[in-house]
Amino acid sequence: MKLEYSNYFDKSEYGQPYGSGLEETYGYLRWLDLFLDSYLLSGNENAQETAADIREQLIRGEEYLKSRCKASMGMPMELRGGISLSNLAAEAGLSGFSFFCLLLAAAPELDTRYVQVYQTLQEKYGGQGCATFELALRLYAMYAGEEEFEFVSEQMQMVKNSFLFLTCKAETTGSGLLDGFVLSAQAVLLIRGNATMPRSLWPLCMESDADYLPEMIDDRGYLAKLQEVLSFQNEGLIQIVGKPLCGKKLLIASALEQTPALFVELPRLNALDAQHKAAILNEILVRCRLLHAQLVLLHADLPEDAYVEVTTLIDLCLQIVDRVILTSEGNAGTIRLAESYDYYLLEMETPTLKDRIRLWKYFGGEYGLAESVDPEAYADQYNFTAGQIEKVCMLADKQRRAEKKEKITDELLRRAIRMLLPRDIEKLATKIEPKFTFADVRMDERQKETLKLACSRMKYRNRVNDEWGFGQKVTYGRGVSVLLYGPPGTGKTMSAQAIANELGMELYRVDLSQLVDKYIGETEKNLNRVFDCAKDGNFILFFDEADALFAKRTEISSSNDKYANNEVAFLLQKIEEFDGFIILATNVYSNFDPAFIRRITYCILMEKPQPQTRVEMLRGMLPPQTPVDPNLQLENMANNFELTGSEMKSVLYGAAFIAISHNESLSDRHIISSLGYVLSKTNRLMTEFEVSRKYYAKP
Secondary structure, three states, X not given: OOOOHHHOOOHXXXXXXXXXXXXXXXXXXXXXXXXXXXXXXHOOOOOOOXXXXXXXXXXXXXXXXXXXXXXXXXXXXXXXXXXXXXXXXHHHOOOOHHHHHHHHHHHHHHOOHHHHHHHHHXXXXXXXXXXXXXXXXXXXXXXXXXXXXXXXXXXXXXXXXXXXXXXXXXXXXXXXXXOEEEEOHHHHHHHOOOOOOOHHHOOXXXXXXXOOOOHHHOOOOHHHHHHHHHHHOOOEEEEEEOOOOOOHHHHHHHHHOOOOEEEEXXXXXXXXXXXXXXXXXXXXXXXXXXXXXXXXXXXXXXXXXXXXXXXXXXXXXXXXOOEEEEEEOOOOOHHHHHHHOOEEEEEOOOOOHHHHHHHHHHHHHHHOEXXXXXXXXXXXXXXXXXXXXXXXXXXXXXXXXXXXXXXXXXXXXXXXXXXXXXXXXXXXXXXXXXXXXXXXXXXXXXXXXXXXXXXXXXXXXXXXXXXXXXXXXXXXXXXEEEEEEXXXXXXXXXXXXXXXXXXXXXXXXXXXXXXXXXXXXXXXXXXXXXXXXXXXXXXXXXXXXXXXXXXXXXXXXXXXXXXXXXXXXXXXXXXXXXXXXXXXXXXXXXXXXXXXXXXXXXXXXXXXXXXXXXXXXXXXXXXXXXXXXXXXXXXXXHHHOOOOHHHHHHHHHXXXXXXXXXXXXXXXXXXXXXXXXXXXXXXXXXXXXXHHHHHOOOO
């Protein structure tokens, strides 16, 4: 049979547009068949066709394909119909020999019979089933003139460097002609018309089409600013900085309008080993380039030790895509980025109190808050972003449905907030479950009012600073700090728990043994971590026995004194910077540095309770289910023994064990025995007779 290009193409469709990209690709596969048959025919001694005849048929086949491609220009093609080879080549800048390599690489992915053909043609070189440069040169030589072969080596290098190809190095080195090349898996999927993101990218990526940014999340006009930047900055970097869940992704998706976006979790990508990371990054970039999607690298914070690694990755991305958008929580490294790239920075600030009130009311209405819930109180207490507020309401709503409640209550909201807040602080502090309220705290009413005033200062700080304008006058030291000092057992820890209950905030006791480090500078680092965690999580910090860390600065007689003084000075600075709530407890007020006392908001003396207060405390401490002798006279202990709250609790607890061991109800006799043990611990040694005589003495 005489070799004719018309045997491979339908002449009646000459100049007719393609119905889809995949139809065009299969047209080029028929052209490849013409190449393969021509090559086999050229090796046949009985063949009548000359090299010139073969070249003419190949050129006429190409003209046929070009006529149809030209007719298809400008016609809308659905993505599910596949990306055509000509569009793929245009994106990668391939033509001539490099385009022919693209065709050779695509063929086995669309029809497995080409694998067998390639193995047969390359049998003496190991029978590879993928295309090699040696095979490409043999076939292309039948079509190309001498003038075209002057650029073949250059185009071979283009194929090796193209983002579309993955090169398989041959065992034999040298010219590299035996190196194989295959098409990117992502390119193959898109040629076939499968635009679904592959499973290999699921853990790292998410796609987003244009979305709507609610006006209430964008009071400061971030959307208009970003749209303006996108309109004139087509290359380089755009970085958006803001707290977690402040709406950065939603802002980007809204600003891009009809342009799709691919959001990539940068920390997860960087955690992969080098080989896996390179392969995944290539698939991501191929997808972005071929789908004209905006590449967004999430959580691209740039600490000093990761700066080079991240910028190297950015450089690789900018070789394939024109522009990269970064999101981060902080702005570390922004100056260096601005020096290295075309760069724009957009910082999203925390919503104001007015914004937060509106957001709480909006999302509260969406999810159904109970009438007893005060959205303004939550807005005032928590500096949450729009996304955090929505997430709290969503989590509370899930709990509501699980517990089959009609509305979201304060308890459900508090639980949701605890689920949302970070837990890094637990490495350096211990959480205390607040079991007491102000109703349980027995102290002088003036002291209790001071504690409640401290709570009010925390509850309404945002309203006073923002609405009343004091924030413009008081720019430093806006936090609340309370120093509770007095003898052991006077209720300092109980008062801290009552404060936490009143504010609905979590209470963490700072472990000083974990904070103070013998190595220079480590104590400051630990303090930094504690205060940062407390700020992010809106936690109350409770420093028990605080004089161990907040002691007076000493005269410098050694390097140790110098560093200890530095730690105290650093601590004073952190307290002034901290906008949250700090409680400090100490037994020795005189040990505190005067400069530190000046920075404390309220100092409250926790004295031993008076007799009448002791009576009330004892009655409150005695569980109602405890069997009690009807003649028990707790007033005798309260009136005749000057005890602290913790000492009275120890007496009652110890007496309960004495009574139950004798199978008796709790009586004065058991109280007197337990009193003797408790008094002996504080060097108040008394015989049981002396304790008994004092117990029954009339005040």
